[in-house]
Amino acid sequence: MTNPSGPTVADIGEFPVIERAVRARRQPDSTLVGPGHDAAVVTASDGRIAISTDMLVEGRHFRFDWSSPEEVGRKAVAQNGADVAAVGARPTAFVVGLGCPPETPVAVLDGISAGIGEAAEEIGAGVVGGDLVQAGQVIVSVTVLGELDGRPPLLRSTARPGDVVALAGRTGRSAAGLALLLSGNRDFPELVAAHRVPTPPYAAGPAAAAAGAHACTDISDGLVADLEHICTASEVAIDLDSGALAPDTQLRETGRVLAADPWEWILTGGEDHALGACFPREVALPDGWRPIGVVLEGSGVTVDGQRRDGSGGWESFAAGAGH
Amino acid sequence: MTNPSGPTVADIGEFPVIERAVRARRQPDSTLVGPGHDAAVVTASDGRIAISTDMLVEGRHFRFDWSSPEEVGRKAVAQNGADVAAVGARPTAFVVGLGCPPETPVAVLDGISAGIGEAAEEIGAGVVGGDLVQAGQVIVSVTVLGELDGRPPLLRSTARPGDVVALAGRTGRSAAGLALLLSGNRDFPELVAAHRVPTPPYAAGPAAAAAGAHACTDISDGLVADLEHICTASEVAIDLDSGALAPDTQLRETGRVLAADPWEWILTGGEDHALGACFPREVALPDGWRPIGVVLEGSGVTVDGQRRDGSGGWESFAAGAGH
Numbered sequence: 241m242t243n244p245s246g247p248t249v250a251d252i253g254e255f256p257v258i259e260r261a262v263r264a265r266r267q268p269d270s271t272l273v274g275p276g277h278d279a280a281v282v283t284a285s286d287g288r289i290a291i292s293t294d295m296l297v298e299g300r301h302f303r304f305d306w307s308s309p310e311e312v313g314r315k316a317v318a319q320n321g322a323d324v325a326a327v328g329a330r331p332t333a334f335v336v337g338l339g340c341p342p343e344t345p346v347a348v349l350d351g352i353s354a355g356i357g358e359a360a361e362e363i364g365a366g367v368v369g370g371d372l373v374q375a376g377q378v379i380v381s382v383t384v385l386g387e388l389d390g391r392p393p394l395l396r397s398t399a400r401p402g403d404v405v406a407l408a409g410r411t412g413r414s415a416a417g418l419a420l421l422l423s424g425n426r427d428f429p430e431l432v433a434a435h436r437v438p439t440p441p442y443a444a445g446p447a448a449a450a451a452g453a454h455a456c457t458d459i460s461d462g463l464v465a466d467l468e469h470i471c472t473a474s475e476v477a478i479d480l481d482s483g484a485l486a487p488d489t490q491l492r493e494t495g496r497v498l499a500a501d502p503w504e505w506i507l508t509g510g511e512d513h514a515l516g517a518c519f520p521r522e523v524a525l526p527d528g529w530r531p532i533g534v535v536l537e538g539s540g541v542t543v544d545g546q547r548r549d550g551s552g553g554w555e556s557f558a559a560g561a562g563h
Numbered sequence: 564m565t566n567p568s569g570p571t572v573a574d575i576g577e578f579p580v581i582e583r584a585v586r587a588r589r590q591p592d593s594t595l596v597g598p599g600h601d602a603a604v605v606t607a608s609d610g611r612i613a614i615s616t617d618m619l620v621e622g623r624h625f626r627f628d629w630s631s632p633e634e635v636g637r638k639a640v641a642q643n644g645a646d647v648a649a650v651g652a653r654p655t656a657f658v659v660g661l662g663c664p665p666e667t668p669v670a671v672l673d674g675i676s677a678g679i680g681e682a683a684e685e686i687g688a689g690v691v692g693g694d695l696v697q698a699g700q701v702i703v704s705v706t707v708l709g710e711l712d713g714r715p716p717l718l719r720s721t722a723r724p725g726d727v728v729a730l731a732g733r734t735g736r737s738a739a740g741l742a743l744l745l746s747g748n749r750d751f752p753e754l755v756a757a758h759r760v761p762t763p764p765y766a767a768g769p770a771a772a773a774a775g776a777h778a779c780t781d782i783s784d785g786l787v788a789d790l791e792h793i794c795t796a797s798e799v800a801i802d803l804d805s806g807a808l809a810p811d812t813q814l815r816e817t818g819r820v821l822a823a824d825p826w827e828w829i830l831t832g833g834e835d836h837a838l839g840a841c842f843p844r845e846v847a848l849p850d851g852w853r854p855i856g857v858v859l860e861g862s863g864v865t866v867d868g869q870r871r872d873g874s875g876g877w878e879s880f881a882a883g884a885g886h
Contacts, residue, residue, distance in 0.1 A: 279652065
């Protein structure tokens, strides 16, 4: 862990740290009751609210020798915000559970809190509550709320044969960045940055819902793995067009330098937080979306009609996978 | 940790464990989109939603040699549910982040999930989403949503001199149960049960809001400590009447057996998840509430006009405090 000088959490206590985290943070109009009470109250204008939760663990989802505390906080917001965007919602509020050892410098928690607060503010959302507890490692547990603004929620279970599969954002960049960090190579800072702080195409989710998309998912476990979830839930197959997914110069060059196959990153790399959706063929794709395949009768994901070998993604507990 | 026989999380993987946690769990009408998508969608009928989050850590907030996994799950629901009750809301939905070592038996996670699911169902709420990650110890991070049903949210900052301070539920029982567990004494199973699974007076929060209470708080850190938060936020003082708080036979007897002062438990014991509120003097207290003091000009909490020595509660990181 980085070890900024200054007091630790044990030195100053729980309440002052929480106070520092919420002090002077602006709240959007959607925050009706902010921090400082037993619960916050936020708007849910159309009588519904979208909710998703994720937990990030030091040493597994982030490392302080690779990411600053601010970047860890920003990544937590991106990861959660993409989940509500994937159902067509607009992130409006975050609550944060932080666990850490008592010897954790307050500056680390201040950094995580600042990253969360700034990233939330940039997308128009508030940080409305939190909890700080003692734990054996740094844990960042984030829950996000999102407004659907009258749109139908996008599910994973409603893709139909004949739909166009489309992608918003890019895949493989976070995995390439992780490979660069693991190798010690620092020649491709944009890819390393994509791993440290993903930038989900937040507006693409609501735009897909407004356009009448049939199904949508966040690409967090890998393109093939996440589209497999749509296939399973919708009882369909998906065939991807390799021509629409081909690695750009940066990914090809990184693959050459690291003696790695950039297609692995593109098809199986996690944590890009792009969005994948299935649109009726007659719908004009909204801004930010490009076609990458088609929905067919059957099951599972193919690329150019070929079934991939291997797991097509990584699970949190699978031996040796991910980080 | 208890070590039931059977497979571990590493044996069967993340997705099957999550699948087991949500399978066959009934959802209330308030769950519009349940688990299985990137985010859930729940009702927020009056256009607002209350939200609160808490994190429980193995070895700090629970121990598997003292509590079953089911009890840990139930306690997490109680702790969170009381927070939204304290603003006058009715808990409707929970999301859960679970962290655990890969060698954790699946039966432990199944037990925690069952406890959360059953406790949520008993209060009419759904478990609508979750995340499972690898961590160095078992971490249960719960976020709750609550419906205000048109009621004004209860804050900590709106108590007024002249208000009646009232309590719903009892304090000191969880701390007495913890002291019994620490001593190895098993003669007062009701108090031990109160520590393992608090039973917050959920309906008392909405009832207080409907009756026009000025301020409310969950009693989680200790009666004096939590009422201090109301004093600080409202810029008032509170004087408690010892006659209204006197220990019952069980607490007196436990104090005698353990050579401890039951008043310490009543005034400073945490985790009872009773509710404390301030009502205008002219309001008839709703069912479940009894008067325990008055709001005065000034600052801080006194008992029979006397200021207490000591911290009046425990903080997560304070040396040697709590458990």
